[in-house]
Amino acid sequence: MNDNNMELRGLIDTTEARVNITWGGQNGDLLETVAYDASDRMVRQWITEAVRHGSVPGIALDGHADFSEFVIDRFAATMTRPYNLIQVRPKTPFG
Amino acid sequence: MTWMDLIDRGLWTIVSPWVGGRLLQQADRVWRIAGDLPNEAGWYRFEIQGRRAKLRGPASPNSDVLRHVRTGYLVGDRFVPETARVPRKLGDIMRETDRVHLVELGVDRFARISAGRTSDTGPLIFKEEEMPLGPEEQVLSALLEGQDSVNDVADVSPALDAAFQMEVWRKKEVVRRRREIERRVQEEEERRRKEELQERLGSGEARRQMARSDFEAAARAALLVSGAEYLEHRPSAAREEMIVRFRLDRQRYECACDRYSLRITDAGVCLVDHESGERGDDRFTLESLPGVIRQAEREGALVVFRHMN
Numbered sequence: 001m002n003d004n005n006m007e008l009r010g011l012i013d014t015t016e017a018r019v020n021i022t023w024g025g026q027n028g029d030l031l032e033t034v035a036y037d038a039s040d041r042m043v044r045q046w047i048t049e050a051v052r053h054g055s056v057p058g059i060a061l062d063g064h065a066d067f068s069e070f071v072i073d074r075f076a077a078t079m080t081r082p083y084n085l086i087q088v089r090p091k092t093p094f095g
Numbered sequence: 096m097t098w099m100d101l102i103d104r105g106l107w108t109i110v111s112p113w114v115g116g117r118l119l120q121q122a123d124r125v126w127r128i129a130g131d132l133p134n135e136a137g138w139y140r141f142e143i144q145g146r147r148a149k150l151r152g153p154a155s156p157n158s159d160v161l162r163h164v165r166t167g168y169l170v171g172d173r174f175v176p177e178t179a180r181v182p183r184k185l186g187d188i189m190r191e192t193d194r195v196h197l198v199e200l201g202v203d204r205f206a207r208i209s210a211g212r213t214s215d216t217g218p219l220i221f222k223e224e225e226m227p228l229g230p231e232e233q234v235l236s237a238l239l240e241g242q243d244s245v246n247d248v249a250d251v252s253p254a255l256d257a258a259f260q261m262e263v264w265r266k267k268e269v270v271r272r273r274r275e276i277e278r279r280v281q282e283e284e285e286r287r288r289k290e291e292l293q294e295r296l297g298s299g300e301a302r303r304q305m306a307r308s309d310f311e312a313a314a315r316a317a318l319l320v321s322g323a324e325y326l327e328h329r330p331s332a333a334r335e336e337m338i339v340r341f342r343l344d345r346q347r348y349e350c351a352c353d354r355y356s357l358r359i360t361d362a363g364v365c366l367v368d369h370e371s372g373e374r375g376d377d378r379f380t381l382e383s384l385p386g387v388i389r390q391a392e393r394e395g396a397l398v399v400f401r402h403m404n
Contacts (some may be wrong), residue, residue, distance in 0.1 A: 007241070020383075022382060024378070024382070025300040025356065025379070025380065027302075028298065028300075056299075058303055059325070071386070073389075075321065075322065081296060082288070085320065087320075090375065090378040090379065090383075093366060093368035093373075
């Protein structure tokens with residue numbers, strides 16, 4: 001973590017995170033923030049429900065959405081992104 | 096004609112301090128002020144008509160009306176009487192002081208003054224500055240030099256010591272309040288900055304709406320989500336496709352994406368499944384591509400197709 005991030009630690013609610021999802025080349029955010037330390041299993045469950053119900057703005061409803069093989073990256077808040085981010089994206093060919 | 100006749104005919108006036116309210120009191124006599132009240136606290140002349148007093152106008156101070164006159168030290172608008180004891184804590188000092196009204200302008204800190212009241216229960220009114228006892232000047236120097244005690248100054252009375260401690264407390268309180276205000280301003284600025292940034296970054300959907308009118312702003316915000324820095328863009332030969340250059344972890348990359356959905360059309364790095372030969376580029380968007388590149392870099396699997404020099 002760089003110096004800027006260290007400075008922000010005291011200023012940002014470190015317990016919450018926004019969830020950004022990439023699904024089928026579309027991108028959107030969960031409407032609600034989640035606990036930054038929520039387990040991968042919980043995050044997968046929330047986003048699967050959200051995409052299957054069409055409640056993620058920017059991602060079309062997909063009743064068969066399956067995130068079981070997706071990668072979940074976690075990024076702590078920075079000076080330029082003042083909130084924690086959980087990013088969900090497809091797996092790459094290399095892992 | 097007796098003085099009682101003069102009072103009855105309203106020919107009698109008095110000079111009195113006034114610090115608020117409609118009651119005037121001198122010794123055991125009380126009058127109610129009828130009509131206008133003074134605009135500010137001060138010394139005024141009032142016309143007396145029976146039990147009523149009417150404002151006539153400002154007057155010079157008349158200390159003859161002050162009773163129960165005491166001497167002491169002035170700290171702000173508090174009067175520390177010379178009978179004050181050596182204080183153990185600030186609360187003790189405050190209990191031994193009274194607010195003093197109508198202090199002359201220009202009276203310095205640790206000035207020895209006298210003050211009195213027009214009645215037993217009336218407010219304490221400034222009378223005049225008294226001759227100092229000696230150590231006042233040195234006590235003022237100690238304060239200005241930032242000392243916390245006057246133990247080194249000779250002949251300091253308990254009252255002067257109490258006044259000094261009050262001034263030290265006031266000085267510290269001013270610094271504390273200033274820091275508190277600065278902290279609040281800083282917090283407010285930080286909150287505003289965060290709101291502006293969040294507004295600028297927007298949501299995935301907002302970025303796509305933005306892309307319709309301002310591709311650069313949308314691409315910049317999308318890349319920033321995962322920590323990449325937008326550098327430039329240009330239209331591609333393909334319809335509705337943009338070539339975007341960005342910086343990630345001090346390296347420059349280039350990719351192509353759909354100008355409206357920000358969906359990657361050419362990642363600029365190898366995302367081909369070598370077993371099936373399938374390209375994975377269009378599974379990603381400008382928001383998620385930097386994460387993929389970081390993973391490839393971390394795993395030593397990064398192959399860059401679009402070189403930037």
